[in-house]
Amino acid sequence: MNKPLLTGALALAVSGCASQQPDMPFTLTLAHINDTHSHFDASDAPLMLDGHQLYTRLGGHPRLLSQANVLREQARQNKQPLLFVHGGDAWQGTGYFKLNQGAMNADILSRLGLDAMVLGNHEFDLGQQHLATFIQSVNFPLVAANLDTRREPALKGAENLYPYVLYAFDGHNKERLESMEDAGGDAVVAVIGLVLEDMPEMVAETGRLRFEQEVAAAQRTVDTLRAQGVQHIVAVTHLGLERDQRLAAGVNGIDVIVGGHSHSLLGDFSDLGMGKQPAYAQLFSNPDGRAKTCVVQAGQYAQAIGKVTVTFTPDGRVSRCEGGNTLLTDGVFYRDIRRGEQHRVSEAQQQGLNELIASDERITVIKEDEALRRHIDEQYRPVLNAAYGKVIGHVPAALGHRRLPGRDGAQSDVAPLVAASQLYWVNTPAVQAVTGRKADIALVNAGSVRAAVEPGELKEGHVSLELLPFANPLSMVSLTGRQIAALLLETINASLPEGAHTGRFPYAAGLRFEFDETRKGAGFLRSLEVRKADGWEKVDANASYTVVMNGYSASGNDGWNTLFKTQQVLTDRIDLAWVDGKLTAFPVARLDKTGGGAIQVHYINQPLNCRTRGVKCNTDASAFVEYVRDQRPLLSPLNDTGVTLNRLQ
Template identity: 80%
Template sequence: MKKILLAGALALALSGCASQQPEAPFTLTLAHINDTHSHFDASDVPLMLEGRPVYTRLGGFPRLLTRASALREQAKQTDQPMLFVHGGDAWQGSGYFKLNQGAMNADLLSRLGLDAMVPGNHEFELDNQRLAQFIESVNFPVLAANLDASREPALKDAANLYPYVLYAFDGNDKERLKSMEDAGSDPVVAVMGLVLEDMADIAPNTGNLVFGHEVEAAQRTVNALRAQGVKHIIALTHLGLERDQRLASRVNGIDVIVGGHSHSLLGDFSDLGLGNNPPYAQLVTNPDGRAKTCVVQAGQFAQAMGRVSVIFTPDGRVSRCEGGNTLLTDGVFYRDIRRGEQHRLSEPEQQRLAALVAQDERMAMVEEDAGLRRHIDEQYKPALDAAYGRVIGHVPAMLEHRRLPGRDGSQSQVAPLVAASQLYWMNTPGVQAVTGRRADIALVNAGAVRTGLEPGALREGNVTLELLPFANPLSLVSLTGRQVAGLLLETINTSLPEGAHTGRFPYLAGLRYQFDETRKGSGFLRSIEVRQGEEWVRLDPNASYNVVMNGYSASGNDGWNTLFEAQQVLTDRIDLAWVNGRLTAFPVARLSKTQDGAIRVHYINQPLNCQAQGVQCNTDASAFVEYVRDQRPLVTPLSDTGITLNRL
């Protein structure tokens, strides 16, 4: 009897000790991507390795899938909870999107095994009907807590658009819940979405959607989730790093912010040539002064994947947040962007760099998922190759396009090349045989150039469908030096004021100028010079110059009023287009305006009809294609743009 009582007492004592054991902390792994922008294939990227530039291929969706599958398997083996999320801007950015729009994104994103996605601003660039189709087509929830779609017919009944979703975890086993009533004792993670509050000012096609204040909507949603008993809250945002940090400092209760929009490859990648960016998994203190929010983001173009491990205290606060971004390389290295066999590094060099990558947590050699690679190649790539045509050159490093030069002296790296291409093309023997004239100057309105140029092979379609997609004919028109100067003054001064339309800003070739801003938003031309042979000479106000530009600008549209005024009575302008494959000149007699203010072009003989069968008007794009192919197969920035803009 004593033995039985003793055993019972011991059992009670042991059970009491067991009940006093501290609860094991909940740990969550988050894998994340953002701003993939339809980069389904790998990107050609220059990296600095061993102190020298080498070229490799990073990312692409088949490589993302391999990486995500490996992380999921690792989480399964260790019985750890894991989520895989997308921080928005899956749309736009490649020829695949031009051809397939949201449908290819819906297909391939669904194959990645995502748990949630937040819409980015580029998801609102087509129309709400196609966005609704995308949302209903994907096999993961799309989240936006500060989006009111109740007055938008296309999206008000979208069944897959939520403010947040709930996931319950039993180790690695994951279950999506309808409400906290179904949670039981399992830890629950809420993932909420936040989109840009000023989306209507950024995206062109938001319809009747209403975008709520980011901070207010976030706190309201967090409070509602906490009231339901949710301890762990992830905000999936497309706001940009600066706003993410502001959100963390102004909202209580968000544990992790997984962001997008600013394309921030967080972490120090300076020795790889990719910049010393803000730290990954930065902890920002909440307004209550106690809790902290962990902020992460994973770069751009499907080149990297972020992975963060979050350890929570029993009451749900973040105690540790660690991880980093990993660049996903194919492990093959070249000394030249053209990637010819003669450019491939030797086998000993390949092995040495592979060993270097293996030792660096910021990089990983990852094989493409064979099934997804095959699916892309069979279902989508043939149409891309047919539409985009031949490779005409290679871009060694990213060329940025900015419409208005900055106060720091930064300018578009692409628009000056477009102007140079038009001046070059207009003066080729074949074109001069049609025009009978030689061009002196080229002018390009910044808005005609629609994108920068990414590293890698440049195809004809990258020019005709993306860089210069408006299919504009090139025009050649005589202007006096005084008219050229007046046009520059007009377009520069109307581009400088805060909030002005900067698409009319002029980039140029064959001409250079210095402009001094004397007060905010206006100034004067200190000097203007035109190139004659190998020399620069002062622009003669009374001399006549042959100026090439696209036909839209040549007619005085978009604020180039000087050109309309110069051609109201008489002009020697020639518009150039292809007719049944033959370059043809269309002489212009004069310009006029209709009663509603639209500019009308009066041709001397047959009018130029760009919609007519056999007529192709995209001589602006033809000029760039020919210039790159014949003169600049390695597309690098011009050493001198001709523009000196001294801003206040």
């Protein structure tokens, strides 16, 4: 019998009959993924191998399933317990999601054999009813101990949403328990879920949901489980690496944190061209000084799978925690991302690569699961191919997307182009005829750009379904130079700490800035200039500038708090959307917040409801399509992005 999610006082009573756990050491293996973002097909990816930049395809859900089955078989042969968990954000990311609205995610994820998944912030993107349908459709439990659903009609009493779930193990054999009274003498593992406490700031509409403070809810849940006799506790979180580390150091009794949200491929992959993150399976001491918590995370886009093995002392503390992330490649390599037959590596080089990969635990060649590949190709891929529409331009070389500029100066190729497209589009005569205004600056939060752009034909669907899939209206709003500087300082400083959520980092057009990191995770603006007809001039703190950005950012979501503060009393902001094919301006009066912390936009006349029949809000995608078609049909990076970020080494 399933139980609904209850927060505050958790529903399971402490029973004097709770079973005693075995005194022998216990070892648990966790396979884990996170931030898969509807990447059901493999991703084209560059890798450095044997000193050469080569191109292959990484991951995809059929390949994830094959690797998960390999790990399951290893655990079966060794008679070892294994759980397979997802760290959230399965939604968004590709045209598959745009076309199927979460239904395909439920279908494909249910075929992976997951044991639990935490809710990521993007699982809330379509509103509570869509989320409720997803929760009810999957064949594995969703977990969220700090989510209070009691006031939200769509999710109240959801039968597949829990604060935590319990699994009992007899060797490799696993059984889902209703309570500890059913455990017998088997070892029991609790899997608890933790979602972002500031979810209302990140998601447009969270209804009447309440999000509790992460550390307090985690400690309360752990204490409840320990009182019942549970000795092994795994937290599956969607908080980001920095918060996971704080959680590990701030809560007594969590053994392993399996995270998501910051897309952290933990470990050193720099020689493979995939960057260097903090070490996989780091241990953090709990506040009581008695126990330690192990923290892991597995990158993004279904490209890798993590495997961590945890050994416990007889009294339930972690004694060893080790493992790593493994990139999943199809094993086919090209010298050029256009992947023509003439670009294939030679037979001798392929043999050398096979030997190199066989000796490297960070990467493996694995075939896709044939049944899942066939299911995707038959049920979903034909509609996806038809939806991509007309060719709008060509991309000679890959355009990468890096949310936060690196210490080496590398940054996003795509986000500056998105900003340039918005500034271009709102200043075209057709749009100015609707707005009556000219924009000076465009700002783009890095997280709104959801994909790199691969070489070859660029179609409308690549933009609206992959690059800018959120269908955001563009907004125009007046800001003073002082407010612009405050916004940049706020968002850049918030993006710099190790493991921080970097989706809030700002890229720009018509504006250039230089930022110096003066201490770890913080710094100041060295210069801030706006483009004028005769060149660049210093931003005047007291002057007013018209800024264009997507409506999500314009409301102050995702840490762009300065924008919320400036519009609480009065604003001249207008939002732009298509109504029955006609571009329409929606003037905004002010912003406020609901009791739950969600930001509300109050319009002067008719409200903008992007779900209304005949209303299309994706003017952000429209701007990029027109910009490429009219200005840059051969799409290449801008010579100057306007962003200079001087980071400490």
